[in-house]
Amino acid sequence: MRSSSTHKGIEPNYDHIDSVPSILLPYLKTSVASNRAGVNILIYGAPGSGKSQLPKVLAHLTECELFEITGEDEDGDPITGEARLRAFRAAQCFLAQRRSLILFDEVEDVFSDGGGLFGPKSTAQTRKAWMNRMLEGNSVPTLWVTNAIDDFDPAFIRRFDMVFELPVPPKKQRERILANSGAEFLDASNIARIAEAESLAPAVVSRAASVVNSIRSELGVPGAKAAFERLINNTLQAQGHRPIKRHDPHHLPEIYDPAFIHTDVHLVDLAQGLIEARGGRLCLYGPPGTGKTAYGRWLAEQLEVPIIVKRASDLLSPFLGIAEKKIAAAFQQAEQEGALLLIDEVDSFLQDRRNARASWEVSMVNEMLTQMEAFSGVFVASTNLMDGLDQAALRRFDLKAKFGFLRPEQAWELLRRHCGMLRLPEPQQCLHAQVTRLTQLTPGDFAAVVRQHRFRAIQSPAALVRALDAECALKEGGGKTAIGFFH
Numbered sequence: 001m002r003s004s005s006t007h008k009g010i011e012p013n014y015d016h017i018d019s020v021p022s023i024l025l026p027y028l029k030t031s032v033a034s035n036r037a038g039v040n041i042l043i044y045g046a047p048g049s050g051k052s053q054l055p056k057v058l059a060h061l062t063e064c065e066l067f068e069i070t071g072e073d074e075d076g077d078p079i080t081g082e083a084r085l086r087a088f089r090a091a092q093c094f095l096a097q098r099r100s101l102i103l104f105d106e107v108e109d110v111f112s113d114g115g116g117l118f119g120p121k122s123t124a125q126t127r128k129a130w131m132n133r134m135l136e137g138n139s140v141p142t143l144w145v146t147n148a149i150d151d152f153d154p155a156f157i158r159r160f161d162m163v164f165e166l167p168v169p170p171k172k173q174r175e176r177i178l179a180n181s182g183a184e185f186l187d188a189s190n191i192a193r194i195a196e197a198e199s200l201a202p203a204v205v206s207r208a209a210s211v212v213n214s215i216r217s218e219l220g221v222p223g224a225k226a227a228f229e230r231l232i233n234n235t236l237q238a239q240g241h242r243p244i245k246r247h248d249p250h251h252l253p254e255i256y257d258p259a260f261i262h263t264d265v266h267l268v269d270l271a272q273g274l275i276e277a278r279g280g281r282l283c284l285y286g287p288p289g290t291g292k293t294a295y296g297r298w299l300a301e302q303l304e305v306p307i308i309v310k311r312a313s314d315l316l317s318p319f320l321g322i323a324e325k326k327i328a329a330a331f332q333q334a335e336q337e338g339a340l341l342l343i344d345e346v347d348s349f350l351q352d353r354r355n356a357r358a359s360w361e362v363s364m365v366n367e368m369l370t371q372m373e374a375f376s377g378v379f380v381a382s383t384n385l386m387d388g389l390d391q392a393a394l395r396r397f398d399l400k401a402k403f404g405f406l407r408p409e410q411a412w413e414l415l416r417r418h419c420g421m422l423r424l425p426e427p428q429q430c431l432h433a434q435v436t437r438l439t440q441l442t443p444g445d446f447a448a449v450v451r452q453h454r455f456r457a458i459q460s461p462a463a464l465v466r467a468l469d470a471e472c473a474l475k476e477g478g479g480k481t482a483i484g485f486f487h
Contacts, residue, residue, distance in 0.1 A: 014054060016170050016336060024162060028062050031141050032099060039141035042157065044149045045166035047239070048203030054166065055103040055143040065100040067091060071109065081109035081123035088134075088142075095140045102142040112151040125153055135159040169202065170337040171195050171306050177202050181209035184216060185224035194229065198308075198333075199241035208232050252297050253447055255421055260414050260443055261291040262404040270399070271302045274378055278303075281372055281379045281396060283346070285386040286403030289444020292382035295403075296342040303378065306339040312348040320360055323349075324367040331371040331379075338377065346381035350393040365390055372396050406443070408436035415468075418446055419461050422453060427461035434465050438472045445471040 014020045024041065031039045043051050059066035069088050073079050079087075084104075091102055104110075114122035124131045136159060149157065157163060169177065174195040178186060182205075186194075194200070208231035216224045233243040258267035263286075274280050284292040293309070300307035308330065315326045327349065334341035343349070349368045351361065369392060372379060381397070383389070394400065406414065412435055419427055435441075449458070449467045458464050 014050070014057070014166075016173055017164065017166060019162070019164050020054070024164075025058065025061060027161070028058060028101070028141060032062055032064060032101075035139070036141075037139055038136045038161075040135050040138065040144060040160045041142070042144045042146070042149070042160040042163045043166055044146050044163075046168055046199070046201055047147055048201030049166050049168050050202050051145045051147075051166050052103070052105050055101065055145070058143070059101050062101070063099070065098060066103055067095060067100055068103040068105060071106060081113050084109055085123065085127070092134075092138050092140055100140055102140050103145065104142055105145045107144045107146045108148075108151075111146070111153070111156060112148075114151070122151070122153070124156060128153075128155070131156065132159060167333070167336075168199060170333075170339075171198075172337075174200055174205075177205050181205050182212070182228055185212070185221050185228065190225060190229075193247070194232065194244050197232075197236065197241070197244050199236060199239070200232065200244075204232055204235050208235070252294060252301070253443070253450075255414070255417050255446075256294060256298060258295065258298065260406070260410050261295060262407050262410060263401050265399070265401045267295060267401075270401075271299055274299065275303055279376050279378060281375075281398045282381065283394070283397040283400045284380060284382045284403055285400065286384070287405065287440075287442065288384050289442035289447075290403035290405065291443045292403050293342065293344055294443070296340065296380040296382065299378070299380065300340040300342075303340060305378075306337055307342060308334050308337070308339045309342045309344065311343075312345040315343075316348060321363075323360075323364050327364070327367050328371055331375050334377055334379075335375065340378045340380065341375070342380045342382070344382050345384075347383040347385045347389060350381075350389050352388055352390045353392075355388070365393070369393060369396060405439060406441045411435050411438065411441050414443065414446060415461070415464065418450065418464065422450070422458060422464070424458070424461050424464065427465075431461055431465050435468070438469060440472045440475050441468060 028039070028041075030036070043054060045051050055066055058064075069084055069091065071078060071084065073083075088102070088104060095102070109123070111122055111124045114120050114125060132155070135156065144160070149163070168174075174197075175191050178191045178194055182191070208228050211231060212219070212224050212228045215227075219227055229244060237243055258271075261267060270282075284295065286292060296309075297307055310330050315323055315330065317323045317326065330341060330343070333339070346368075349364055351365065353362050353365050369390075372393075373396060386400075412432055415427055415431070415435055419425065445468055448471055449464065452458070452467060458467060
């Protein structure tokens with residue numbers, strides 16, 4: 001057992017966990033004041049999310065001493081789960097008359113050190129009766145901390161007064177953490193882009209910032225910025241997460257206007273209605289590039305809420321039951337952050353169950369439907385394939401909006417605006433007929449051509465039209481509109 005600093009003046013960064021100020025903190029204060037027995041709190045979550053720091057904050061706010069059950073002996077060698085339990089029992093006796101809390105970190109040593117379902121029992125399971133009595137009668141409130149509870153015996157879990165997950169903080173909080181850690185070398189755009197990494201735990205940020213700040217004078221601001229991002233990426237990838245995206249994935253095109261989207265609903269009026277209702281389930285369907293995902297991003301801006309974008313690759317898994325957990329986690333994250341949830345390629349999750357070949361296909365659809373019904377915010381699903389969606393799913397969408405190819409007047413006006421953005425002359429009227437002949441033109445085609453312009457400069461409005469025609473010619477049924485090559 002060792003005393004753990006309560007870090008006077010720590011700013012609690014747990015605003016995203018409602019149960020901390022509303023339930024946990026009042027319960028601990030009352031329990032300490034009344035000498036309540038059997039007070040045990042189980043905290044779990046991803047590595048680096050702040051689980052070990054939370055007990056220090058709680059000890060400070062309850063004006064208690066915090067003592068931690070050590071994981072090593074006096075020589076610095078690791079000790080077994082059984083030895084840690086003996087130390088815990090001794091601490092309960094020694095601290096019974098003091099205003100204190102106990103932290104039992106890395107409790108996998110006790111509850112998850114067995115061999116799984118068919119292996120040997122864990123340390124706690126081999127002493128089950130004693131463990132149960134201890135959890136029901138310990139005199140000093142104890143905070144038990146672990147990364148995961150998948151292998152915990154349910155009989156133990158039910159004996160904890162509170163069990164809650166400490167997830168990675170939401171984007172706004174990640175931005176604050178980054179701003180505090182890298183104020184000397186990160187600008188607002190860097191902070192916003194790095195904060196998009198949903199797996200970015202506070203401990204990863206603080207460790208990278210500590211390294212960079214120690215050599216910042218040698219690196220300079222540009223070098224510190226690059227080193228900081230590289231260190232974070234290395235850690236994220238080693239943990240099995242995706243690296244930070246080099247460009248803002250939710251950035252809208254410079255020229256964006258719902259007037260340039262061909263739909264069967266009035267998109268501005270729809271946004272206004274959702275601003276008032278603050279909730280709704282939308283299905284946006286139509287060919288690729290017609291503006292479905294971009295509209296979801298624009299809608300989040302109108303609602304003034306963050307956006308969480310998930311694609312099939314983010315949620316699907318080859319392992320049984322994992323996709324359902326990821327789907328549930330996506331909705332839970334959006335609920336906690338008050339975000340608009342956009343799931344692209346939703347046809348991957350909502351195929352008609354009558355055509356299912358495996359039970360997991362049915363369970364995945366069931367999970368998606370359950371989460372859709374329970375979600376109170378704005379949910380936007382987009383798909384290129386409306387045919388084959390489960391009929392029950394279609395009924396659960398409040399609105400189905402069809403997105404189509406640009407109308408002739410939309411295509412012409414969008415051409416004029418892009419010419420202005422690219423500093424090209426106003427397109428001559430003779431190009432009008434050529435543009436309106438592109439019956440499969442989409443806003444996405446304009447975006448693709450603008451990206452080309454970065455390395456293959458477009459010199460004239462006519463060249464811009466030829467590039468658009470080349471994009472359309474690649475589509476099914478689009479080969480008859482060719483009007484020349486792009487030089």
